[in-house]
Amino acid sequence: MQRHEAPTILIVEDDPIMGESLVERLSLEGYRPVWLTTGGEALGALQGQRPDLLVCDIRLPDMTGEELYHSLLPQLGGTPVVFMTGFGDVSQAVRLVRAGADDYLTKPFAVDEFLTRIGDLLRSRGIGTGAAEAVLGTSPAIRQVEQLLRRVADVDSTLLITGESGVGKEVAANFVHRISQRAEAPFMAVNCAAIPQELIDSEVFGHEKGAFTGAHALHRGYAERAGNGVLLLDEVGELPLPVQVKLLRLIQERLFFRVGGEKPLPFAARLVCATNADLEQRVREGAFRRDLFYRLNVIPVTIPSLRDRLDDVLPLLQAYLRQYADAFGRPAQRLTPQAEAVALTHDWPGNVRELRNRIERAVALATGPWIGANDLFPESVADDQFGTDTDWPQLTAVRDESERSYILATLRRADGQLGKAADLLGVGRTTLWEKMRRLGIAMDQME
CATH class of the missing domain: 1.10.8.60 (Helicase, Ruva Protein; domain 3)
Incomplete structure (x- = not known):
């Protein structure tokens, strides 16, 4: 079973009426059901492959659901498992839950209850039902951020992503790249705080051979290597003032010069900047250019903290x-x-x-x-x-x-x-x- 955007649900059920009913309803709900009727078929199907969720009957024609579960444990990993059982086999289902299965349903059960249970299990594993599902998270706060990013993914205006350290600013920038028309072009991420100040100019814009001591060859910087893709300047507030001037020109004129270069080079990528600093406070302190701040802050996006x-x-x-x-x-x-x-x-x-x-x-x-x-x-x-x-x-x-x-x-x-x-x-x-x-x-x- 290959991975699809729709979650794959493996159903092991020998009752043709129950099996067909579940397949039909799961398909309508946007899932990808795979229906098998014996434990042997399930053992063969999971060799080297893994569904997003397993739904299994307790009684199968060739083995019990319990025997199948213990045989499949090495292949299942963290795959959620739900057992279906008649009233007489509830004790066996409880024993399976104690052994690590996630849930069980007693037949006959309402299909709506079944869908609720499996939906909760899939969401708890961060698995959705297609492109419309959340990618960055499931909370209302992060869904709002994701919706905003989707709206501006193909807008070339500069994107400024802010938020505390560790909230996922680079993940958000990568998401924008992945869903945009630039997805096949490079995604270049630069951590401005991790590069020594004397090297930032050269790393971002490149340098010509002989531009300074040690420049033994032509070096293409991140701005050039980004091509038609996305250039992410993470911790942009750490850029020294001379580099801020060059960045301002890059934004305004869509041109830049390598260090030691005389020929202007076109900048074709989309610029995304990220920071956990208060750039307005940096402006007041004189550490960040006011005109650059306004050019970066065209589309501001704040990633909320996890708490x-x-x-x-x-x-x-x-x-x-x-x-x-x-x-x-x-x-x-x-x-x-x-x-x-x-x-x-x-x-x-x-x-x-x-x-x-x-x-x-x-x-x-x-x-x-x-x-x-x-x-x-x-x-x-x-x-x-x-x-x-x-x-x-x-x-x-x-x-x-x-x-x-x-x-x-x-x-x-x-x-x-x-x-x-x-x-x-x-x-x-x-x-x-x-x-x-x-x-x-x-x-x-x-x-």
């Missing part, structure tokens, strides 16, 4: 967990409820970069399928012991703990305002209040 878009935390963690588990060949597959709860209450000062580093370390050191809170935050969290054979939680307890943690995090984000929290969660005030009462959440826990 301001908590909806993205768990999908990002799951997506990176899957990526690193595949890359490192590690058994890590899931985050424990306590790990999710701590991640949702963490302030994330390093934003997405910190999140990515934490999950990379946790997966690299993983010895089992579960990533616990202590694996993500070894400096401050005690071992939650989830995933051992001792006191293994029931499925309902896992769901309740995850839901309770997310509601608490949302209430804190909403400053304890029930109406605002209900809007963020997409439920009514009465529904939220009932959930809080059932889960034992009191308002004094917001402090």
